[in-house]
Amino acid sequence: MTRTRFPIEELLPAIAQSLQTHPRLVLEAPPGAGKTTQVPLALLAQPWRGDGRIIVLEPRRVAARAAAGFMAAQLGEAPGDTVGYRIRFESRVSARTRIEVVTEGILNRMIQDDPMLEGVAAIVFDEFHERHLSADLGLALALDVQAQLREDLRIVVMSATLEGDPLARWLQAPRLSSEGRSHPVQISHFPARRDESLEVQTRRAIEHALQQHAGDLLVFLPGQREIQRMQSLLATLPGCDGIVLPLHGELPVEQQSAALQEDPQGRRRIVLATNVAESSVTLPGVRVVIDSGLAREPRLDPNSGFSRLEVVAISPSSADQRAGRAGRVAEGWAYRLWPQSQRLEPQRRAEITQVELASLALELAAWGSDDLRFVDTPPAGALSSARDLLRRLGALDTGNSITTLGKRMLALGTHPRLAAMLLRAGGDEDRALACDLAALIEARDPLRGAGDALAARWRALAALREGRAPADANRSGLAAIDTSARQWRRRLRLDAPAPAQVEAHRLGDLLSHGFPDRIGFRHPADPLRYQLANGRMARLFADSALIGEPWIAISELRYEAKDAGVQRAAPVDERFLRSEFADSFVTEDVVRWDPARLALSAQRETRFAQIVLESRPAGRVDPAQAASALVAAVADLGLASLPWSESLQQWCERVRCLREWMPELALPDLSDEALLATLDHWLMPALQGKTRLDALQGEELSNALKSVLDWSQRQQIDSLAPTRISVPSGMERRIEYRHGQAPVLAVKLQELFGLADTPRVADGRVALTLHLLSPGGKPLQITQDLRGFWDRTYPDVKKEMKGRYPKHPWPDDPWSATATHRAKPRGT
Structure with missing residues (x-):
């Protein structure tokens, strides 16, 4: 092929020199610089490589294939020789391969299977600015391997838009920057008309660009759904002699390749792409970019605990990167379909902070350590929820160690839910059916607008196999799902085909193995509502095909204001549940707080997980269960439900203040949050034998709370944060404490005559705030500078x-006057 020169080539000697002396490197290079293909090729000749392989991580399959193909062509070879690639369900590598381009899940499997990374000399993380969860995990694992086992392993982190300096400091690595290659791009905002949809605005922009400019068009849209709608709209575009090509990660290889090369007949191309075209891949001939400013990215809903794809605004760096695509070959134009005044997302957020973390939790369990260096620490709450799910799936034991099933699930390289479903299916026909379900759940909906029944999707797939797919089905989407299902059967070494016809509950039965927390039982008072095994509620749409089903298993939920909305589900046979989930069906006496009676009640309940199937009174409350139920009531009602005295509240404030003022005392945390989190420890003993909250006396609460401190700590509190202080008048006055504020001493001014310095507590570290009162008890001055008050x-x-309170002393010299709490004697 014709030799192309890239801007990155000027930096290659510096890259080689840096990696010769340091095992890590951060490389910044804008799109078009050539970093993806030229850096790995340059590393082949480095002496530290020996005969080791260079692993190049690409976040997307499209980019992995394209990068490997381009590098192989530069060497005059085909993929699979010196340069190869491995992506999900597809591999082009051989014993001769020395540069291996892989996608994110593949890299993590390689490290987990061989922590020594035998035969690997370097790992190159390309497009790290996209901050995918798998890339963050891959880097954390690679750093752990480098630190513990392989000091000679080279790690290169490359980015087009990420600010490299903070990352380089975090990695303790050198940082190099390359210039890009770009011609001027004229950027303008293409205004929408009143009440105009994005599709119509995009169509007008395309029509305008075709008339005004030469070259191919690249149109950025949020996702596959918008691309399909735009293809339909452009089919009727007058005077369009070009060809319209989609580009997204779900396309077959042949269609992806068509978008990545010029048209053989020289026709103009309109490429409709997701953000897969932002970086890594090169689209020749593009002179115009039309940018919706949107992308579809995963987001975790903290209320529901589910991740889902949402359309979000892109960051300014992504917008610049998209516009730059128009200036690769010559001067270009970029049309942005949002107002110039609109603010974009400040920066791309790391997936690890906003998605469901079951896959990450399983990887960490397999690695045997949570002590990894992540660029962004995984949120503790999301990680805890993920481990709860993995225990339900049988992937973790009660100590959060990975089980034998968990290891098999991890080896499948898919979400733990789908892995559990695939591995727990019994019999060849059920296993083949599980492969169909996995393919359907992973793919986009082939029957959009066809309700919530998963069975309808599977039947459309079965009909496609018989050559009679429904008219409203996306045939290409179904074909891709069929291909994925076959790949899953090969992965499981399964020769049996999927059945041509099954009862709908067979799908739900299989689904329940992967979604045990989303098994639902119909609410007795509302046929549209379902109690879920995880304790939440879900609701069917009014036209749902599942209305009337007593049990369902839900593969997709969407959070709404009250209940989660059921998006995809299938019915489940109760006999199957009683057979496969026998341990989840229990009958036992439970004690709960009755808010109407403000007391405990005992019920005999039959439950499936957290679904109450039957409940009836059980009579007398069991004292052994009462204390635990009362603690649960306090956790729900809050600490205000306890009999607090003013003195006990002040005692807590004194402890909180001293904890801040004198951390060396190591006093326990008595904040409301900490007390609620430790109710079992300090409150439970005081509630033993009680069946009502109002049976707890104030003194018992005080003793329970003070039990968290030992005798010496209590003595320190009384000494360092006293409740009262003696003033010059001879009286003792109360000190009031509030955490985060200086303690307050309210005292009549005459009681402090002769006192020069402001009283202090906490071993002299904290001055009191003096509220100096009139003889009538009204504030005259608030100060922490008593000496300055007397003087000024x-x-x-x-x-x-003096005129208002003539019976009280107002000496000219307060320094020498006698302090008193009384008025002047009569006659003076």
Whole structure:
């Protein structure tokens, strides 16, 4: 092929030199610089490589194939020789391969299967700015291998838009930057008309660009659904002599290749792409970019615990990257379909902070350690929820160690839910059916708008295999699902075909193995509502095909204001549940808080997981269960439901203040959050034998709370944060404490005559805030500088107050006056 020169080539000697002396490197290079293909080829000749392979991580299958193909062509070879690639269900490598381009899940499997990474000299993380969860995990694993086992392993992190300096500091690595290659791009905002949809605005922009400019068009849209709608709209575009090509990750290889090369007949191309075209792949001939400013990315809903794809605004760096695609070969034009005044997302957020983390939790369990260096720490709540799910699936034991089933699930390289479903299916026909379900769940909906029944999707797939797919089905989508199902059967070494016809509950039975927390039982009072095994509620749509089913298993939920909305589900046979989930069916006496009676009630309940199937009174409350139920009630009602005295509240405030002022005392955390989190420890003993909350006395609460401190700590609190202080008048006055504020001493001014310095607590570290009161108890001055008050402010106060309170002393010299809490003696 014709030799192409890239801007990155000027930097290759510096890259080689850096990796010769340091095992890590951060490389910044804009799109078009050539980093994806030229850096790995340059590393082939480095002496530290020996005969080791260079692993190049690409976030997308399209980019992995394209990068490997381009590098192989530069060497005059085909993929699979010196340069190869491995992606899901597809591999082009051989014993001769020395550069291996892989997608994210493949890299993590390689490291988990061989922590020594035998035969691997370097790992190159391309497009790290996209911050995919798998890339973050892959880097964390690679760093652990480098630190513990392989000091000679080279790690290169490459990015087009990520700010490299913070990452380089975090990695303790050198940082190099390359110039890109780009011609000027004229950027303008193409305004929408009143009440105009995005599709119509995009069509107008395409029509305008075709008339005004030469070259191919690249149109960025959020996802496959929008691409399909735009293809339909462009079919009727007048005067369009070009060809319309989609580009997204779900396309067959042949269609992806067509979008990545110029048209053989020289026709203009309109490429409709997702953000897969932002980086890594090169689209020749593009002179115009039309950018919706949107992308479909995974987001975790913290209320429901489910991840789903949402259409979100892109970041400014992504917008610049998209526009730059128009200037690769010559001067270009970029039309942005949002107002210039609209603010974009400040920056791309890491997936690890916003998606469901079951796959990550399983990887960490397999690795045997959570002590990995992540660029962004996984959120503790999401990780805890993920481990709860994995225990339900049987992938983790009660100690969060990976089980034998968990290891088999991890080896399948898919979401743990689908892995559990595939591995737990019994019999060849059920296993083949599970492969169909896995393919259907992973893919986009081939029957959009056809309700919530998963069975309808499977039947459309079965009909396609017999040559009679429904008219409203996406045939290409169904064909891709059929291909994926065959790949899953090969992966499981299964020769049996999927059945041509099954009862709908067979699908739900299989689904329940992967979604045990989303098994639902119909609410007795509302046929549209279902109680879920995880304790939540879900609702069917009014036209659902599942209405009337007593049990369902849900593969897809969408959070709504009240209940989660059932998007895809299938009925489940109760006999199957009683056979496969026998341990989840229990009958036992439970004690719960009755908010109407403000007391405990005992019920005999029959449950499936957290679904109550039957409940009837059980009579007397069991004392052994009562304390635990009362603690649960306090956790729900809050600490205010307990009999707090003012003195006990002040005691807590004193502990909180001293914990802040004198951390060396190592006092326990008595914040409301900490107390609620530790109710079992400090409150449970005080509630033993009680069946009502109001049976707890204030003194019992005080003793329970103070039990968290030992005797010496209690003595320190009384000494360092006293409740009262003696003032010059001879009286003791109360000190009021509030965490986060200086303690307050409210005292009549006359009681402090002769006192020069502000009293202090906490071994002299904290000055009291003095509320100096009039003889009538009204504040005259608030100060922490008593000496300054006597010198500067007192003369004015005396002048104003002497006439108002003539029976009280107002000496000219407060320093030498006798402090008193009384009025002047009669006759003076």
